[in-house]
Amino acid sequence: MPLNSINTNSGALIALQNLNTTNSELGVTQQRINTGKKVGNAKDNGAIWAMSKIQNATSSSLNSVKDSLQRGQSTIDVALAAGDTITDLLSKMKEKALAASDTSLNTASFNALLSDFTSLREQVQKAADNAKFNGASLADGKVTNMTFLANSDGTGFTVKAQTLGLAGLGLTTATPAFSSASSAKSMISDIDKAIGTATNKLASLGTSSVGLDTHLTFIGKLQDSLDAGVGNLVDADLAKESAKLQSLQTKQQLGVQALSIANQSTSSILSLFR
Structure with a gap:
């Protein structure tokens, strides 16, 4: 009761x-x-909150990886742009050497062609030396390779450098480049070899660029997946x-x-x- x-x-x-x-x-x-959020702090659910913080840290660190890979892309793009210029210059050098191999030329015409050839050759070296992004170059021959961040654990994506200067293309820096029609004719084969070497090196850089692009896309998808996973854990x-x-x-x-x-x-x- x-x-x-x-x-x-x-x-x-x-x-x-x-x-x-x-x-x-x-x-x-x-x-x-x-x-x-259904889990806003450790009091709400300590285990889930801890996991979300760890995954958030991993996702945030991938921003640095993306920045590094994008720098790598830009560095390669600059080298490829220089390479395109260099192959064009080599084609013009071949044209000048071929014209200078004509035995019917007078001395003035021969010297004019030699002067043009020498100027073009100097531009090749300048293009290679100036192919820098943020002070780094894959074309000037000063480094053998360059490594960019590939993941949040600090592992790297290595790109092999390609020397696009005169020495890397097997061309002499001697002055004059040729002194007669016969030596100008001999220079033609050297230029052909240089063009072949340059295109092979540019192809290698192009392959590395594709690799960087693919990995950068993967990192973006990985970051999105991590963010979505964190959302599944803590979002209301x-x-x-x-x-x-x-x-x-x-x-x-x-x-x-x-x-x-x-x-x-x-x-x-x-x-x-x-």
Whole structure:
């Protein structure tokens, strides 16, 4: 039999406990809606929060990998651009050497062709020396290879450098380049070999560029997958939380009414003394 007491109202205490529980759940739901996360800190779920932080760190570190790979792309692109210029110059050098091999030329014409050839040869070396991006070059022969970041663990993607200067193409830097029609004719074969060497080296750089592009695409997809995985761990289902919010708000209102009714029950004791 329930005790009629003005000191202890069991019904009110139970109603208050239920209302406090509802208010606590409502606070959690409102926080999830405000932040968009079901796990916002270690108090919400320590294990899931720790995993999400680790994956977030990995994803963030991949930004540095992408930056490094993009620098690699730009460095190769500059070298390829220089290579295109160099192959064009070599073609013009061959044209000049062929023209100079004509034994019917007079001395003035021969010297003019030699001067043009020498100028073109100097431009080849300048193009190779100036093929730099951010101070680094894959074409000037000063490095044998260049390594860019490939993953968050510090592993690298190595690109083999290609010397596109005169020495790397097997061309002499002697002055004059040729002194007679016969030596100009001999120079033609040297230029042909240089063109073949240059195109092979450019092909190698092109292959490396494709490799960098492919790996950069992979890193982008990997980062997206990591971000999506973190979202699956910590993001709140806002549609579900919205429905839950409506339910808890209704439950809260009913709890307040129940507490009010329970508090009024003690007033019935007064009727015993009338």
